[in-house]
Amino acid sequence: MANCFVGDIQGCYDDLRRLLELADFDPVKDRLWLAGDLVARGPDSLSVLRFAKSLGDSAVCILGNHDLHLLAVAEGVAPLKKKDRLQTLMEAPDRDALLEWLRHRPLLAECSHPTNPVMMVHAGLSPAWDADTARRCAREVESLLRSDQYQWLLHHMYGDHPDSWDEGLIGIDRYRYIINSFTRMRFCHADGRLDFKCKLGPDESTPGLHPWFELRERHSDDPTLVFGHWAALMGSTGRSHIKALDTGCVWGNSLTLWRLEDDALISTPCPAHAR
Numbered sequence: 001m002a003n004c005f006v007g008d009i010q011g012c013y014d015d016l017r018r019l020l021e022l023a024d025f026d027p028v029k030d031r032l033w034l035a036g037d038l039v040a041r042g043p044d045s046l047s048v049l050r051f052a053k054s055l056g057d058s059a060v061c062i063l064g065n066h067d068l069h070l071l072a073v074a075e076g077v078a079p080l081k082k083k084d085r086l087q088t089l090m091e092a093p094d095r096d097a098l099l100e101w102l103r104h105r106p107l108l109a110e111c112s113h114p115t116n117p118v119m120m121v122h123a124g125l126s127p128a129w130d131a132d133t134a135r136r137c138a139r140e141v142e143s144l145l146r147s148d149q150y151q152w153l154l155h156h157m158y159g160d161h162p163d164s165w166d167e168g169l170i171g172i173d174r175y176r177y178i179i180n181s182f183t184r185m186r187f188c189h190a191d192g193r194l195d196f197k198c199k200l201g202p203d204e205s206t207p208g209l210h211p212w213f214e215l216r217e218r219h220s221d222d223p224t225l226v227f228g229h230w231a232a233l234m235g236s237t238g239r240s241h242i243k244a245l246d247t248g249c250v251w252g253n254s255l256t257l258w259r260l261e262d263d264a265l266i267s268t269p270c271p272a273h274a275r
């Protein structure tokens with residue numbers, strides 16, 4: 001069995017299928033781990049969702065910021081962004097079933113490999129959290145997404161504050177910080193405050209900002225961390241135990257897969273899909 005981790009697909013269905021063929025992925029014996037942002041700027045978000053859902057237990061998918069926005073749009077609490085190409089999905093006969101499946105996806109997923117356990121998130125882990133705090137925070141928001149408070153959470157999740165973690169945070173302030181850390185974070189200030197303005201690479205960033213992973217202390221029992229979201233990194237964190245898998249497929253770069261068992265990185269070049 002192989003565990004195959006893939007970064008942001010963003011509706012680039014043909015590129016995904018080509019990449020899986022290159023990696024000899026077999027859903028009968030392998031497992032596909034998708035690091036969020038299944039949908040949005042690419043040409044065929046509908047097919048991506050249908051394919052991921054059809055894999056059943058052979059796929060583990062987490063929520064990214066674009067996935068959450070899709071859920072909010074479907075509930076009428078946010079407008080469809082001009083650059084998103086989601087109209088076909090929104091009009092599909094199986095739309096409701098696909099969105100119900102999507103909202104039951106986690107914010108954090110773990111591969112319990114005997115020698116190299118892996119934790120997968122979309123954007124990252126707050127420097128203020130250890131692994132156990134991250135697990136607990138993810139479960140809090142996941143429970144709300146799957147409850148009758150679902151619409152309330154989607155309605156109030158947008159915003160950049162609070163930008164600092166405090167275990168005493170309650171209500172929507174707590175949930176918004178958790179969602180932003182898991183799905184939107186790139187840079188932090190030296191004191192750990194989250195920044196949401198800069199989307200550049202670390203070498204181009206505003207002075208005083210640091211990639212979130214530079215501020216995280218490493219502990220001996222930490223799993224390998226896999227994330228997407230940050231195309232400007234182009235897969236480079238400078239840390240063997242923190243793997244960035246968003247390599248900008250939708251922007252015309254490549255779609256990348258990391259195979260855990262042999263530490264192989266496999267990529268396929270992609271045409272520019274975003275308009």
